[in-house]
Amino acid sequence: MARLTFMGGIHTYEGKELSKDKPTTVLLPKGDLVFPLSQHIGAPAKPLVAKGDSVLVGQKIAEADGYISSNIISSVSGTVKAVERRLTPAGKMEESIIITNDNEYKKIESFGHERDYTKMSKEEIREAVKEAGIVGLGGAGFPTHVKLTPKDESKIDYVIVNGAECEPYLTSDYRLMMEEPEKIIGGLKIVLRLFENAKGIIGIEDNKPDAINLFKELTANDSNIEVKALKTKYPQGGERQLVYVTTGRKLNSKKLPADVGCIVNNVATLAGVYMAVAESTPLINRIVTISGDAVAEPQNFLVPIGMNFSEILEAAGGFKVQPKKIIFGGPMMGNAMYTFDVPVTKTANALLGFVKDEAAVEESPCILCGRCYYKCPLNLLPAKLQMLGLNNEDEKFVEFDGMECCGCGCCSYICPANRSLTQTIVSTKHRILDKKHELQELHHKDN
Numbered sequence: 001m002a003r004l005t006f007m008g009g010i011h012t013y014e015g016k017e018l019s020k021d022k023p024t025t026v027l028l029p030k031g032d033l034v035f036p037l038s039q040h041i042g043a044p045a046k047p048l049v050a051k052g053d054s055v056l057v058g059q060k061i062a063e064a065d066g067y068i069s070s071n072i073i074s075s076v077s078g079t080v081k082a083v084e085r086r087l088t089p090a091g092k093m094e095e096s097i098i099i100t101n102d103n104e105y106k107k108i109e110s111f112g113h114e115r116d117y118t119k120m121s122k123e124e125i126r127e128a129v130k131e132a133g134i135v136g137l138g139g140a141g142f143p144t145h146v147k148l149t150p151k152d153e154s155k156i157d158y159v160i161v162n163g164a165e166c167e168p169y170l171t172s173d174y175r176l177m178m179e180e181p182e183k184i185i186g187g188l189k190i191v192l193r194l195f196e197n198a199k200g201i202i203g204i205e206d207n208k209p210d211a212i213n214l215f216k217e218l219t220a221n222d223s224n225i226e227v228k229a230l231k232t233k234y235p236q237g238g239e240r241q242l243v244y245v246t247t248g249r250k251l252n253s254k255k256l257p258a259d260v261g262c263i264v265n266n267v268a269t270l271a272g273v274y275m276a277v278a279e280s281t282p283l284i285n286r287i288v289t290i291s292g293d294a295v296a297e298p299q300n301f302l303v304p305i306g307m308n309f310s311e312i313l314e315a316a317g318g319f320k321v322q323p324k325k326i327i328f329g330g331p332m333m334g335n336a337m338y339t340f341d342v343p344v345t346k347t348a349n350a351l352l353g354f355v356k357d358e359a360a361v362e363e364s365p366c367i368l369c370g371r372c373y374y375k376c377p378l379n380l381l382p383a384k385l386q387m388l389g390l391n392n393e394d395e396k397f398v399e400f401d402g403m404e405c406c407g408c409g410c411c412s413y414i415c416p417a418n419r420s421l422t423q424t425i426v427s428t429k430h431r432i433l434d435k436k437h438e439l440q441e442l443h444h445k446d447n
Contacts, residue, residue, distance in 0.1 A: 004203075004245040005231035008377040010410045012234055012332070014207065015169040018298040019291045024175045026302045027315055029101055033306030034086050034343035035061060035072050036094040040141040042068030047097055053080045058111040058282055061097050064130070070143045070346075071133035074099060075284035075304035077106040089309070089328035089348040091335050096343075099306065113280040122194050125277055132276030133283045133346075138162060138173075138237070138266030139329060141347040144273065147265070148194055150258035156195040157261040158247055161188055161270060163204040163211065164230055164237030167330025170350050172287040173267050175300045177204070177211045180271060181218055185225070187270030190277050191263065192224065198263070200225040201246045207232040234332060235408040239264050241377055253404045268349075288344060290316040294323035294353035309340045309351050323353035332409040364417045372411035372421055378404050382411035382421040389428030394435075397428055405429060 037044040045062035055061055055074045062072035078101045086096040117125065130145035150156060161184065165173040177184065188200045202219070204212050206229045219225040228246055230236050240251040242264060249260040257264045265273075268286065275281040284305055291298035296317030303312055309328075313319075327334040328342070329350055340351055372382035380401055388397040397403075402425060411421040 006241045009233040012168050020171040022299045024300045029307040033099045035097040035306045036088050038094045039346040040070040040135040045072045049080045056108045058108040073133050073282040076101040078102040089342045117277045128277045134272045137268035156198045160264045161202040162266045166234045166237040169291045172289045183271040183274045184267045187274035202227045205230045205232045289350040292352040292354045294319045294355050296320040307344045325354045325357040327352040361418045371414045375410045375414045386421050386424045389424045
């Protein structure tokens with residue numbers, strides 16, 4: 001089996017065996033549900049409900065406020081308890097809609113109506129995706145209807161399906177691929193209808209041979225869709241790496257995949273597209289992984305968006321020992337948190353609990369071994385960039401391509417001196433971007 005890959009990257013302990021072979025469990029909430037208005041890249045959604053309002057499953061409770069924004073849909077029926085700030089898995093306090101579940105799950109009238117997407121216009125397909133509140137479910141959260149509306153759709157050559165799931169421990173995408181592959185393929189076919197010149201590519205890491213074989217079997221008669229096996233290596237699922245290994249085209253921080261003729265979507269996102277367009281079902285639930293060596297019964301759960309993670313953890317048997325570290329998302333790019341009392345959001349795909357905190361070690365001076373350079377998938381100089389960042393040498397940081405860093409964490413993972421390379425580089429990027437935005441605002445005010 002030919003395997004596609006890229007230069008650099010790392011091989012980590014996968015940890016996927018803890019949950020990958022257990023069927024997804026459907027779980028319903030017990031307590032209130034919390035819907036943050038910022039579950040996507042872009043402007044927060046604008047609330048359409050107030051305290052005391054009754055809501056139904058599938059009802060739009062907050063609407064996109066601007067072009068790059070996304071609707072929020074209720075996953076339960078009940079009563080709006082409050083609109084107030086709540087903690088999210090990203091570690092931020094966000095304005096949120098709190099709904100008391102009546103446990104009746106009464107739906108809006110149009111919910112679940114089947115539609116023949118082959119008879120829908122491109123505008124109708126894009127509007128259905130927008131109304132359903134679909135965003136990138138791999139963690140990025142970019143509004144999908146925006147991604148499916150490039151400047152020139154005739155220049156899109158490839159629609160790439162990200163089935164890599166390269167982060168350790170995460171298996172929610174794998175379970176979706178094994179349990180509902182038809183929805184993923186259906187979503188891909190819907191997106192391909194928007195781009196007449198495009199072919200579909202499904203990229204799956206080769207540590208999932210059963211998924212590769214399943215998708216090859218299901219697409220055997222589709223000449224416009226190809227399944228490609230990717231070498232298991234982190235960050236194989238990164239957008240730049242995925243585009244390069246499947247098409248040979250290169251991206252940088254100033255380009256979007258559409259600029260090189262590609263549209264990239266996560267498998268869960270495409271399943272959401274299928275549900276929204278073909279079955280009139282908005283984004284109201286997702287699969288999350290509960291795993292790590294501190295968790296009693298690691299597994300995956302299909303849960304309503306807004307459900308509290310503490311209830312899901314309880315269904316997984318809780319922690320068998322008190323964890324030293326809690327992470328939302330993958331261990332490489334996720335957020336370390338001090339609590340699991342937060343809601344499931346569109347972009348929250350996992351809760352991991354670990355017996356040891358591997359990052360809780362003291363840094364020592366750089367030994368100039370060069371490992372961070374050789375493992376960087378973008379061929380940057382992480383050690384040099386860290387020093388420039390610490391010394392506030394922003395101009396040189398930019399000259400050495402520091403703004404190209406994707407924050408994957410390979411350099412910090414491989415560093416024998418335990419240097420906080422990724423953290424320093426990413427924070428320097430944010431500082432530079434903040435300064436740029438401040439200067440732009442001053443310029444606008446002066447004019």
